[in-house]
Amino acid sequence: MELAEKNWFSSWFDTPYYHILYKDRNDDEAREFMQNLVSFLDLPKNATILDLACGKGRHSVFLNQLGYNVTGVDLSENSIRHARQFENHSLRFYTHCMCEPVDEKFDAVFNLFTSLGYFENEKDNLNSIKAIKQELKPGGYGVIDFMNVKKVIQTLVPEENKTVQGIDFEINRRFKDGYVMKDIRFTDEDMDHSYTEKVQALTLHDFQKYFQEAGIVLKHTFGNYRLERFDEQNSDRLILVFN
Structure with missing residues (x-):
């Protein structure tokens, strides 16, 4: 894939060292976030969710355990190879670049843990957001979980x-x-x-511009995994809910 040959993340994320360095990520926090998120969105059981840039699939697995039909995609072949050990009739994984839409529509599309802003070409940020819009069923929700760059x-x-x-x-x-x-x-x-x-320092204002260009409506903005109010100075995260 041409993209994989020219971007840093496709090589670093595909090494075992990336997963060694970050192996102590907080699974309890990630599980709590997924529970809070699907509860807030009022997603019914068996709803379809796309986990975009899913890595080794930890969020996908949590969502599937909560009763959802989950598809996880990621550019890293090694990550997807690892994630496939968890597959079942309602959980599947495959390699895909998120700047292009998958040929399927979902009740929700999640892009979690600062998985945007890596591209050398800034247009691919917008392309990824446009792809999310195409991947949503009517009335479906997209969620982007990004770092709060100011903090x-x-x-x-x-x-x-x-x-x-x-x-x-x-x-x-x-x-x-x-x-x-x-x-x-x-x-x-x-x-x-x-x-x-190397991650682009995208602010709320940057996302608002992308959303306007993509024809997306920002519905809610949260500042942490407990879904509390976003504060540019103090919040740990920038969590955007849109459709």
């Missing part, structure tokens, strides 16, 4: 060392040219590795 930039930790599974990760963070960037360096089995994560 992230204000509280950025420039340097961090983290040891996971015997690997010492050296992490350097910075804000540059409209992107939140993270340089990750480590050595494993006498080989040096270096990757840079």
Whole structure:
């Protein structure tokens, strides 16, 4: 795939080291978020949900356990290969780039845990949002869960060392040219590795412009996984509900 050859995330996300570094993500918090979200949206059991950029499928699995018919898609072949061990009659996974619509419509489309803003071409952010609109059934809801960039930039930790599974990760963070960037360096089995994560610092105003251009109506804005009010200075997340 041409996209995979030119973007940093397709190589970094496909390595085992990405999953080693982030293996301690809070599953309880993710499960609580899914419960709060489907309750707020009043999604009936057996509703169809697309988990867009699903990674190794943890949100998809939680949603399926809550009684929903879930499809998870991701660009990373390794992540999808891992996720497929959880497949059943109402849970399936396959590789797909979210900037193009899947050939199916859903009651809800979720894009979770800051899985937008990676593209080198900014138009692909808008294309991804337009794709979500095409993937929704009439009356369906889209949800984007993004970082609150203002708080992230204000509280950025420039340097961090983290040891996971015997690997010492050296992490350097910075804000540059409209992107939140993270340089990750480590050595494993006498080989040096270096990757840079680069996520566009999209604000609520940026999303509002995308939504206007895509013909999408923003319905609700939340600032954390408990679905409390969004505050640009203090909220941990920017969670957008739209259709």
